[in-house]
């Protein structure tokens with residue numbers, strides 16, 4: 001274990017078990033799993049665990065992460081989850097086997113890039129079924145079909161959809177029926193069979209549990225369920241998975257008794273918000289050495305008894321520790337469970353050590 005704080009302690013075995021259960025449950029419904037690595041910045045041990053439990057592909061939204069994954073030589077195909085940037089197309093076709101696309105223009109640009117790099121590439125055409133992030137609106141696929149028909153190096157692998165990412169739109173059996181249907185139409189327009197019908201991410205597992213994923217759907221792209229056992233879109237812990245798979249440990253740098261109300265007059269805090277305080281009298285407070293630069297503080301749940309979070313600035317996490325059973329002192333460590341947003345930030349902070357055991 002490392003001796004530098006803050007660090008994120010990751011229970012690899014718990015993540016492995018989650019991966020096994022997700023892969024097994026999906027396989028029973030004829031669904032292959034793309035293991036999504038962006039939540040942990042494509043950490044090598046976690047990506048290898050995803051590969052070893054039977055994920056069929058590794059996905060990430062950042063080309064930089066996928067370049068790292070490629071060097072791991074897992075043998076699995078790599079999927080770019082964010083529509084490529086025009087400025088990164090060369091790296092995309094040289095690194096990834098597939099990417100998600102949402103325009104005919106992108107297909108043509110990928111085709112050109114492949115021609116000059118001597119590469120081939122597959123695309124999954126994204127369909128927007130209501131979440132209002134990327135994708136063709138409903139079934140407007142004729143234009144992309146003709147761009148694909150003109151492409152020799154870019155082939156369509158299939159269709160895909162996102163739920164619960166921007167607008168919080170939930171997956172439903174009807175929406176997935178629609179996706180399968182759009183896939184069939186595109187297949188007819190292209191004149192070759194599509195391999196992939198990708199029915200969403202962790203939030204689609206709720207439908208899988210109820211047996212409501214239509215037969216044509218054969219892929220899900222899963223990050224949160226494997227990494228945390230959580231489903232933020234439906235606001236639930238997934239009952240057949242393990243939670244609390246990782247803990248943030250931060251070190252106490254101040255412990256002091258202070259009133260719970262600040263002294264005015266008041267302006268905004270360091271982030272432009274005007275905070276509100278409740279008068280609870282004089283309380284024992286502590287400062288932990290971690291802050292908004294490293295983590296989404298609202299996504300932390302204290303794991304150390306008697307500790308609650310009062311707020312944070314960029315480098316200081318302010319805690320109420322009045323009720324801690326054992327008085328905290330300088331150098332003590334306090335622990336927190338991160339949610340997806342907190343994990344995402346922690347995994348990419350250069351100040352936070354990743355400690356996988």
Ligand SMILES: *Cc1c(COP(=O)(O)O)cnc(C)c1O
Pocket residue numbers: 036038039061081082162200201202203221222223224225
């Ligand atoms: C992040 C991402 C996923 C994985 O989502 P989870 O909720 O973590 O399972 C799937 N698809 C796309 C396009 C993504 O960006």
